[in-house]
Amino acid sequence: xxxxxWLNFEEAKNVDEFEREPVPKSHVKDFKSFVGLVAxxxxxxxxxxxxxxxxxxxxxxxDVFLGLLVGNILATLSWTLVCAPTAVKTKVTIFxxxxxxxxxxxxxxxxxxxxxxxxxxxxxxIGVSASAIGLLIGVKGPGLTSLYPDSFSWVLIIMxxxxxxxxxxxxxxxxxxxxxxxFAPWMPLxxxxxxxxxxxxxxxxxxxxxxxxxxxxxxxGVPIEGATKYTFWHIVIFSWLCxxxxxxxxxxxxxxxxAKKPTYGLASGFGMFIGHFMAWIAxxxxxxxxxxxxxxxxxxxxxxxxGAGIAGLVCVVVAGWTTANPTIYRAGLAIQAMLPxxxxxxxxxxxxxxxxVMACFPIIVSKLDQFLGLYALVAAPVGAVxxxxxxxxxxxxxxxxxxxxxxxxxxxxxxxxxxxxxxSGYALYSYLELDFYFFMAxxxxxxxxxxxxxxxxxxxxxFVTNTTQEAV
Amino acid sequence: xxxxxxxxxxxxxxxxFVPSIIVLVGKLDVDVYKTxxxxxxxxxxxxxxxxxxxxxxxx
Numbered sequence: 001x002x003x004x005x006w007l008n009f010e011e012a013k014n015v016d017e018f019e020r021e022p023v024p025k026s027h028v029k030d031f032k033s034f035v036g037l038v039a040x041x042x043x044x045x046x047x048x049x050x051x052x053x054x055x056x057x058x059x060x061x062x063d064v065f066l067g068l069l070v071g072n073i074l075a076t077l078s079w080t081l082v083c084a085p086t087a088v089k090t091k092v093t094i095f096x097x098x099x100x101x102x103x104x105x106x107x108x109x110x111x112x113x114x115x116x117x118x119x120x121x122x123x124x125x126i127g128v129s130a131s132a133i134g135l136l137i138g139v140k141g142p143g144l145t146s147l148y149p150d151s152f153s154w155v156l157i158i159m160x161x162x163x164x165x166x167x168x169x170x171x172x173x174x175x176x177x178x179x180x181x182x183f184a185p186w187m188p189l190x191x192x193x194x195x196x197x198x199x200x201x202x203x204x205x206x207x208x209x210x211x212x213x214x215x216x217x218x219x220x221g222v223p224i225e226g227a228t229k230y231t232f233w234h235i236v237i238f239s240w241l242c243x244x245x246x247x248x249x250x251x252x253x254x255x256x257x258x259a260k261k262p263t264y265g266l267a268s269g270f271g272m273f274i275g276h277f278m279a280w281i282a283x284x285x286x287x288x289x290x291x292x293x294x295x296x297x298x299x300x301x302x303x304x305x306x307g308a309g310i311a312g313l314v315c316v317v318v319a320g321w322t323t324a325n326p327t328i329y330r331a332g333l334a335i336q337a338m339l340p341x342x343x344x345x346x347x348x349x350x351x352x353x354x355x356x357v358m359a360c361f362p363i364i365v366s367k368l369d370q371f372l373g374l375y376a377l378v379a380a381p382v383g384a385v386x387x388x389x390x391x392x393x394x395x396x397x398x399x400x401x402x403x404x405x406x407x408x409x410x411x412x413x414x415x416x417x418x419x420x421x422x423x424s425g426y427a428l429y430s431y432l433e434l435d436f437y438f439f440m441a442x443x444x445x446x447x448x449x450x451x452x453x454x455x456x457x458x459x460x461x462x463f464v465t466n467t468t469q470e471a472v
Numbered sequence: 473x474x475x476x477x478x479x480x481x482x483x484x485x486x487x488x489f490v491p492s493i494i495v496l497v498g499k500l501d502v503d504v505y506k507t508x509x510x511x512x513x514x515x516x517x518x519x520x521x522x523x524x525x526x527x528x529x530x531x
Contacts, residue, residue, distance in 0.1 A: 178525055181524060181525070182520060182521060182524055182525075185485060185520075186484075186485065186488060186513070186516050186520075189485055189488045189489045190488060190509070190513075192489065192492070193488060193489050193491070193492035193505075193509065194492070196492040196493065196495070196496050197491070197492035197495040197496065197502065197505055199496055200495065200496060200498060201502075204496070205498070206497075308506065308509050309506030309507075309509055309510065310506070310509075310510050310513075311488070311506070311509035311510050311512070311513045312509075314513060
């Protein structure tokens with residue numbers, strides 16, 4: 001019955017996602033909905049890439065455990081203290097809130113970039129899911145550096161996976177959350193089980209020698225040839241800021257606007273500690289085993305199959321789905337904000353189709369880390385602008401939502417802030433020769449908060465006041 | 473009926489996780505563990521959808 005309901009397109013057409021109005025009290029969701037959604041979203045097929053990354057870059061065992069603990073606590077606090085309070089106060093999406101602050105023309109640039117980058121991210125998840133299905137049915141996918149798909153069967157698998165994701169996202173938040181809740185209890189257990197079951201193959205015979213094996217065979221502190229060395233700080237910053245666009249960048253306002261209380265942001269802890277702690281540790285263990293077996297560059301599907309057999313492969317497929325669903329949903333909301341007269345469900349179908357087409361081209365998927373890094377540079381400053389506008393401006397006696405109040409299409413103080421924050425973040429990234437763009441999300445965020453406070457003050461106290469006086 | 477399905481679902485989760493502990497202590501072969509993971513997966517997907525979507529009204 002549930003599946004029949006999911007496929008009822010008449011219902012999808014009538015789903016009201018409150019794209020341009022606050023979510024009414026009658027539609028708020030309980031804490032459990034958020035737990036299911038974030039637990040599913042943050043256990044992606046890409047966890048089978050990130051856990052191994054730490055092993056390949058020679059993180060020491062103590063650094064990986066302590067770094068993940070600190071970084072994931074900071075990420076959970078960022079959702080709870082920054083994103084959820086803003087979302088609960090406004091009850092609208094980041095896209096609509098930003099339009100009120102910076103005007104339709106400027107927000108359209110942001111929405112376009114968001115829609116594009118969310119689609120790339122969803123395409124990567126579709127690609128990872130498809131690679132696992134390919135392994136399952138014996139269809140070999142193209143290499144990550146290939147420009148085009150090399151077989152029709154591969155394109156068919158991609159289309160099938162993309163169709164499921166687009167259809168589920170079309171039905172809105174309720175269905176996306178339900179879809180995730182079905183898999184949320186099962187997926188983490190597959191990750192945990194595969195990590196534990198493979199420990200004996202590395203020589204672990206009990207708790208007494210686990211730490212010794214962890215230090216000497218898994219997280220040895222020595223990177224593989226050609227890889228840079230990661231430290232405790234890499235792990236803290238990676239685990240804290242890899243989702244910075246969602247928490248301090250406020251993209252998850254789209255989700256947490258359905259929360260009753262800001263404390264629902266704590267639900268993110270389930271996603272962090274299951275997906276970005278336990279799953280990264282488990283996939284690190286599997287990577288060490290792959291290295292021991294002579295496979296220096298294992299794919300997510302190979303790692304999952306080695307750790308849990310067919311159930312592991314299905315887990316990778318499902319993990320890709322449950323991450324891509326909310327991503328496509330957000331992309332739909334972003335593009336819908338640019339085209340308010342067009343129905344969200346139609347836009348979501350188009351965005352889903354776009355992501356599916358992109359997933360056919362492995363070269364796009366293989367550049368995911370660079371796209372995500374770019375997204376961090378773009379999104380983090382915007383989160384700071386919204387936060388300052390909502391919480392700081394009223395205390396300074398300044399007007400919030402200036403574009404809406406003054407009927408502006410392009411708020412220059414926001415544009416200047418955005419450009420300055422992105423430029424300074426990129427300059428710092430280049431100067432320090434860092435590994436990832438998103439390491440610069442925090443400096444960019446702080447820079448944006450400071451610049452917008454000053455620029456907004458000058459704009460409202462000098463330019464707007466003078467204009468108003470002249471008009472009077 | 474739903475109570476029974478719930479019990480089966482929790483058994484499925486048990487089949488997914490418990491064998492890994494038995495492998496860890498060296499009492500189970502890895503191939504048997506992987507077969508039990510498949511059984512757990514199938515049991516979960518055929519029982520959980522019938523009760524997991526139930527939700528209390530939170531209006």
